[in-house]
Amino acid sequence: MHQCIFLNTLLAFGLIQSASAFAPSSRVLSKPTRRTSDILSSPTSTSLFSTSTLPRLPSSAIDELSQKGYLILDDFLPSDLVQELRDDIDNLRKKDKFNIAKIGQDSTNTLNTDIRIAETCFIGESKLQDVPSPSRNKLYQVLESLRSDLSGNEKLDVKDSSGELIKAAPALDASLSELLYAYYPQGGFYRRHTDAVEGSASVLRSYSLLMYLNNQWTEEDGGCLRIHLDSGKDFLPEGEEPNFINVEPKGGSFVLFKSDMIPHEVLNTNAERYAIVGWYNRPVTSADLSSLASEGDKMRSVMLLVAAALVTYGVVSIVAA
Numbered sequence: 669m670h671q672c673i674f675l676n677t678l679l680a681f682g683l684i685q686s687a688s689a690f691a692p693s694s695r696v697l698s699k700p701t702r703r704t705s706d707i708l709s710s711p712t713s714t715s716l717f718s719t720s721t722l723p724r725l726p727s728s729a730i731d732e733l734s735q736k737g738y739l740i741l742d743d744f745l746p747s748d749l750v751q752e753l754r755d756d757i758d759n760l761r762k763k764d765k766f767n768i769a770k771i772g773q774d775s776t777n778t779l780n781t782d783i784r785i786a787e788t789c790f791i792g793e794s795k796l797q798d799v800p801s802p803s804r805n806k807l808y809q810v811l812e813s814l815r816s817d818l819s820g821n822e823k824l825d826v827k828d829s830s831g832e833l834i835k836a837a838p839a840l841d842a843s844l845s846e847l848l849y850a851y852y853p854q855g856g857f858y859r860r861h862t863d864a865v866e867g868s869a870s871v872l873r874s875y876s877l878l879m880y881l882n883n884q885w886t887e888e889d890g891g892c893l894r895i896h897l898d899s900g901k902d903f904l905p906e907g908e909e910p911n912f913i914n915v916e917p918k919g920g921s922f923v924l925f926k927s928d929m930i931p932h933e934v935l936n937t938n939a940e941r942y943a944i945v946g947w948y949n950r951p952v953t954s955a956d957l958s959s960l961a962s963e964g965d966k967m968r969s970v971m972l973l974v975a976a977a978l979v980t981y982g983v984v985s986i987v988a989a
Contacts (some may be wrong), residue, residue, distance in 0.1 A: 722813045723922075730823045737929045738895055740915055744922035745810070745879055752803035754881040754919075754942050757789075757849050763799060765789045766851060769858075785856040786934075788945075789849045807944065811847065811877075814924075815840050815948050818875060838874045838950040845948055846873075852891060852941035857934055860894075862901050863947065864928035871956070872949040873927035880917040881942035891917050891937035901931055917941060 723744050733739040745753075760766060766787040789796075791804060818824065824837035852858075864873040878893065885891075892914040898904055914935070915923055925932070927947060934941075 723810055724813060725817050727823075730817070730821060733924060733926075734824050738925035739923070741922045742918070743920045745920045747920060749803060749806055750881050750919040751883070753807060753944065754883065756801045756803050757851060757881070757942055759801075760789050760796070760799060760849065761787070761851065765796065765799065766849070769850070782859075783861075784858045785853070786858060787851045787853070789851075790847070791849060792845075792847050811845070811946065812842065814877070815842060815845065818948060840874060840948040841951040844872065844951070845946065847944070847946040850941075850943045850945045852934065852937045852943075854937060854939055856891070856937045856941060860896060860902055860931055860933040862928065862931045871928075872952065873947040874950045875948045876925055876927045876930070877944075877946045877948070878923040879944040880919055880921045881944065882917050882919050882940075885916060885918045885939075887916075889937070889939040889941075890935055891939070891941040892935045893917060893923060894933050894935055895923075895925070896931040896933075917943065 723746070725739075725741075729739050729741060766789045769784055769786040769788045793808060796804070819838075819840040821837050825833055826835040826837075827833055863876045864870050882889070882891075894912050894914050896904070897911040897913065898908050900908070904910060915921070
């Protein structure tokens with residue numbers, strides 16, 4: 669009965685076309701009913717970038733992501749777009765569109781200033797229509813291009829030493845992508861965490877992305893992204909030496925990593941810090957119904973999956989990097 673409730677909820681929001689989306693999965697787990705690329709190419713949308721000028725991931729970057737689990741590219745966004753997006757953040761903050769950032773997943777989403785001090789504003793094609801922005805539309809084009817490059821890319825398959833496939837690179841459902849602006853005031857931070865958490869809707873996250881919008885950043889400004897490379901998740905394992913790299917949040921820089929693999933944090937800021945944060949999510953599958961909760965708690969798993977399905981509509985929010 670709970671599965672029927674879940675399927676009917678998804679059907680009501682148009683996120684699946686029929687219950688056949690929950691058939692045994694293949695490489696492409698489900699097909700989004702409406703892709704961001706369809707929206708961008710519709711008669712009501714104007715292309716702001718030509719295809720040839722869109723920032724794209726080089727083949728070597730895909731190889732690096734596959735080998736390391738993370739990727740760092742300097743000067744990925746053009747400087748004029750960096751400034752436009754930074755101005756957009758300032759404008760949205762003046763219009764009270766930002767909220768104090770919380771932590772946690774689903775119903776446990778709470779304010780904890782010992783772990784995080786920041787402000788966030790969810791953005792996307794269906795959001796902030798009362799405050800239009802050509803720069804945001806440019807950003808959506810860039811992000812859809814990146815999603816297309818990553819989705820089901822065989823270079824990102826996980827294989828064993830003999831070349832046998834262990835896990836296929838996930839297809840990425842454009843309708844479930846999450847995107848937000850993050851603003852850190854002086855004294856802001858976000859302690860170590862991992863973006864994809866078992867037992868919550870965030871388990872659908874496949875890749876996390878960050879794009880920085882900070883002009884004339886200096887080392888004294890702080891606010892570096894610290895990528896942890898030890899064997900732990902949210903904490904350094906006892907007896908293990910710290911192993912990390914710091915990423916300077918310079919304007920135009922782009923960071924991409926596997927959401928379930930890379931613990932990270934935002935170090936204390938000594939100046940205002942501007943960033944774009946997002947996640948590319950895989951589709952919901954039948955396996956999620958059984959894996960997200962115990963046999964005695966099926967209703968919770970249904971609710972978690974409904975939360976995941978509705979995140980793109982801004983009805984719920986889950987853990988943000």
